Amino acid sequence: MASFKGQAAYSVDGKGRVAIPAKMRAALSPEAKGTFTMTRGFERCIFLYPLDEWERMEADIAGLNMYSRQNRDFVRSMLMWADEVALDAQGRVPLTRPLMEYAGIRERALIIGALERVEIWDPDAFARYLEEQPADYETLAERVMGG
Amino acid sequence: MASFKGQAAYSVDGKGRVAIPAKMRAALSPEAKGTFTMTRGFERCIFLYPLDEWERMEADIAGLNMYSRQNRDFVRSMLMWADEVALDAQGRVPLTRPLMEYAGIRERALIIGALERVEIWDPDAFARYLEEQPADYETLAERVMGG
């Protein structure tokens, strides 16, 4: 299982390609085969899950009861945005047009490692997200991990 | 498991490298493989966790439910600043640019051993932190450890 951490601000080239930082690439397990499932994240960003992690998530979803409207809505939303993308020889992935629009990404992208996934943000959108944080880091840490 | 103690004031060279004191290096366990995870600490300093200690911390975080907004905020904040750095043959680590800016570190750094982690501070920031202490050392000891 991968463990992504760190941040990098990279360019998105004219073809919609963006590099995944070398350390995050190194964190991929062989089971991922250099491939991510890219999908809509929460808070207006893009999530990238390594292939093996995504398969685990799909197995979780497969257990949901499809006779529930709410479940169907959730599954539909999660999967309609999902697309499989492979790293090229330079360690880049192509961003899909709908996801670039959703996340407001144009020429620059902020890439953040978040444990089992990689997040891709528009830098300005991320700055706004930080400003809107209801709690500072120390308070958050105490709330979540303070017991 | 490591047990870091002591303090040292060292230079940060033009490439952002700073030495870890020899006694702290000696305190590392073989499981750490001469590698730290460097991340944002509380109160504007940098934390360095030996690799084995960091893995224990990640295992705690991996158990959090990612469908909770607050948990996502916390994990994002904690991991975006984290980066794995290895000691070079001279016992130095490269400070990452975002963390140097966060901690206000330029040409000098104060390195403090704090049990399972090493802290790196800007010397002036640390002096200000000490001045702002609401309680002196003896009072603090009684509050925290006095029972």
Add this chain to the structure above:
DNA sequence: GGACAAGTGGGGAATTGTGGGGAATTCTCC
């Protein structure tokens, strides 16, 4: 004072990030 360990700074090799061209494939229209 001398030997050794630890801290300091710099050069150049290796790796990573960036942008572009053209071949191959897919999509659209007639």
Add this chain to the structure above:
DNA sequence: GGAGAATTCCCCACAATTCCCCACTTGTCC
């Protein structure tokens, strides 16, 4: 079904950054 346009994929070269090695200075101990 075929032609042409659009998109995707593969390869390449160059710029920028990181890593590895080395030498020198300073500090400590005998």
